[in-house]
Amino acid sequence: xxxxxxxxxxxxxxxxxxxxxxxxxxxxxxxxxxxxxxxxxxxxxxxxxxxxxxxxxxxxxxxxxxxxxxxxxxxxxxxxxxxxxxxxxxxxxxxxxxxxxxxxxxxxxxxxxxxxxxxxxxxxxxxxxxxxxxxxxxxxxxxxxxxxxxxxxxxxxxxxxxxxxxxxxxxxxxxxxxxxxxxxxxxxxxxxxxxxxxxxxxxxxxxxxxxxxxxxxxxxxxxxxxxxxxxxxxxxxxxxxxxxxxxxxxxxxxxxxxxxxxxxxxxxxxxxxxxxxxxxxxxxxxxxxxxxxxxxxxxxxxxxxxxxxxxxxxxxxxxxxxxxxxxxxxxxxxxxxxxxxxxxxxxxxxxxxxxxxxxxxxxxxxxxxxxxxxxxxxxxxxxxxxxxxxxxx
Ligand code: SAH
Numbered sequence: 302x303x304x305x306x307x308x309x310x311x312x313x314x315x316x317x318x319x320x321x322x323x324x325x326x327x328x329x330x331x332x333x334x335x336x337x338x339x340x341x342x343x344x345x346x347x348x349x350x351x352x353x354x355x356x357x358x359x360x361x362x363x364x365x366x367x368x369x370x371x372x373x374x375x376x377x378x379x380x381x382x383x384x385x386x387x388x389x390x391x392x393x394x395x396x397x398x399x400x401x402x403x404x405x406x407x408x409x410x411x412x413x414x415x416x417x418x419x420x421x422x423x424x425x426x427x428x429x430x431x432x433x434x435x436x437x438x439x440x441x442x443x444x445x446x447x448x449x450x451x452x453x454x455x456x457x458x459x460x461x462x463x464x465x466x467x468x469x470x471x472x473x474x475x476x477x478x479x480x481x482x483x484x485x486x487x488x489x490x491x492x493x494x495x496x497x498x499x500x501x502x503x504x505x506x507x508x509x510x511x512x513x514x515x516x517x518x519x520x521x522x523x524x525x526x527x528x529x530x531x532x533x534x535x536x537x538x539x540x541x542x543x544x545x546x547x548x549x550x551x552x553x554x555x556x557x558x559x560x561x562x563x564x565x566x567x568x569x570x571x572x573x574x575x576x577x578x579x580x581x582x583x584x585x586x587x588x589x590x591x592x593x594x595x596x597x598x599x600x601x602x603x604x605x606x607x608x609x610x611x612x613x614x615x616x617x618x619x620x621x622x623x624x625x626x627x628x629x630x631x632x633x634x635x636x637x638x639x640x641x642x643x644x645x646x647x648x649x650x651x652x653x654x655x656x657x658x659x660x661x662x663x664x665x666x667x668x669x670x671x672x673x674x675x676x677x678x679x680x681x682x683x684x685x686x687x688x689x690x691x692x693x694x
Contacts, residue, residue, distance in 0.1 A: 303342050303372070304332040306356070306363060310346040316365070319679040321354070321413045323363040331362075337467055338431030340373050355414065355432020359464065364413035364430055373436065378412075379443040385410045386447045392672050401485035401494070402673045403506050404444075409675040409683045415440065416462075418502040420485035420494045423454040423478070425502035427462045434459060434469055441476035454478030456496055473497070484565070488513060490536050491565045495558060500530065507686055508533055508598065510671045511634065514690070515596065516541035518632050522594040525549070525587075527580045532559030534596045534634070539567050543594070549576045549583050584622040593631040595623050601639040609641050616642075616650040624658035624693060632665070633691045640685040647687045655691070666690035 308316070312327035323343055335341065341356045343363055353373060354365035371377055385405050389395055394402040404410075404424065405417035414430030424444050428434040441455040455477040463469050483494050487509055496503035512533050519541025526534045529548035538546045548559045556577035563573045576583060580599070597619055603612025616637060623633055637647045655662040668688030670676075676683040 303340055303353070304335050304356075305342045305344050305350075306330065306332065307344050307348070308346055308351075313345045313351065316343065316345075316351045316368070319368055319677075321365045321408055321411075321677075321680055322361045323354075323365065325360055325362045328362050338435045340432070342370075355430050355436075357430055357432065357464070358466070364432065366411065366413060375439040375443055378436065378440050379446055381410065381412055382417075382440070382443050383447050385412075386450050388675070389673055394673055398486055398489040401487050401492070401504065401506060402509075404673075406674045407683065408677050408680040411677065416502070417444065418504070418506055419450075419452065420483070420496070420503070422451055422481070423456060423483075423496070424452045425456045425458055425496045426476075427502060428457075428459040428471075429462045431463065431467045431469060434463055434467075434471060437476060445477055454481060458496060458502065487533075488537075490540065491562075492531060492533070492536070493558060493561050493565065494531075495554075498554065499558070504531055505533060505598075507638075507670050507674050508636075511636075511668050511688055512537040514666065514668070515594075515634055518594055518690075519543040522632075523592050523628075524594045524596070525592040526596045526598075527583070528597070528599045529559050529575070530555045532562045532575075534598070535559060535573065536562055536566050538594070539563065539570065539573060543572065546573045547576060547592075548573070549578060549580055551577070551579045553577050581619070581622070584619070584626065587626060589626050590628040592626070593628040594634075595627055595631065596634045597623055598634075598636045598638075602637070603639040603641045606641050609646070612639055612642055613646060613650045616647060617654045620651050620654035621657055624655050624660050624662070627660075627693050629694060631693045633693055634668075634688065635691065636668070636686065636688040638686050640682065642687075644684075644687050648689070651689060651691075655693075661694040663692045663694075664689055665692050 307329045309329045339356045352365040352368045354363045400421045414433040416427040418425050444452050458473045459471045494503040516537040519538040524538045524543045524546040526548045529550045535546045535548045556575045602615040603609045670686035
């Protein structure tokens with residue numbers, strides 16, 4: 302029997318609006334014998350069943366997956382995954398020249414706690430909740446059964462995403478299949494994806510459309526790609542006809558990945574150079590007016606609400622350096638992937654940096670996450686990527 306968690310009177314409102322999180326303050330009882338990650342039903346204070354989800358210890362007590370009475374069987378996951386796949390098909394993301402995309406974006410695909418990125422015939426899966434960890438085998442099976450998707454390998458990589466206090470200590474491993482190559486194609490460009498040792502699932506799929514936009518600005522420009530990781534923006538800039546491209550990352554592994562990806566697409570092309578160094582040091586040391594297309598795509602400076610203030614100082618300082626040094630008529634692509642920092646906060650940080658530099662700055666584009674990272678309107682917290690394309694005179 303599935304255990305039932307009852308809500309306190311008056312705490313049902315967010316569930317009626319299909320917000321998938323039940324906070325601990327809304328719960329009137331924790332059933333005896335319940336274990337972290339268990340499937341639970343959530344009921345109103347009067348006892349009506351409102352949904353089914355995963356129980357967790359912490360401020361979010363339940364993540365609801367189903368607003369109804371359905372159980373979280375393999376068949377349930379199969380239906381959710383198939384629907385996620387159909388959306389990506391409709392978005393025309395699955396093509397001979399594009400075989401990497403996000404298949405599951407947590408709450409945005411009505412699967413809170415789960416992320417799945419696809420690289421060719423390999424799915425890389427991350428659980429962010431104990432419930433998804435325990436469901437991993439069902440999910441892996443269901444992934445390989447999605448009609449036409451041809452997913453043959455499922456790699457599970459949750460060592461850094463599961464709550465540390467749950468002590469699950471998961472192994473990173475293939476749940477199905479095995480390694481059979483790691484080259485994925487994005488908009489006709491090839492990328493080595495290192496899901497075994499790389500960050501996240503191995504690639505930042507979320508910048509695909511922003512990289513495409515950058516390509517259109519690259520012709521004849523001198524490009525600086527800060528925080529380059531796999532060199533995604535750099536490879537697009539090269540195809541766009543940049544005069545030169547410099548990529549910077551403080552991780553030597555990232556610098557090596559960038560080099561490998563440039564080699565894969567533009568072998569022996571002398572326009573590109575990689576610098577394995579700290580971004581702030583590079584910006585402080587670089588000469589003025591050298592670059593007329595700069596990308597700033599740093600890691601999240603504010604991972605939690607408590608870090609917002611310092612995060613904003615970081616964005617302000619970073620952007621201030623770019624405004625100080627970019628050539629007249631230059632274009633700046635600047636991003637924040639901190640979920641805790643809102644679009645308005647990020648804009649204020651960037652605008653303050655621009656004002657202090659005394660440069661005349663105009664907004665050309667306001668960027669966000671792509672359609673394979675959808676935001677459920679009941680869960681606006683799912684919006685995290687923010688970007689601005691600025692023209693600097
Ligand atoms: N722009 C990338 C993703 C960036 S992820 C893409 O399109 O795929 C953030 C990167 O910043 C990581 O590779 C990390 O190694 C790098 N990084 C973190 N702190 C840094 C610093 N102080 N200086 C330079 N790089 C840094």
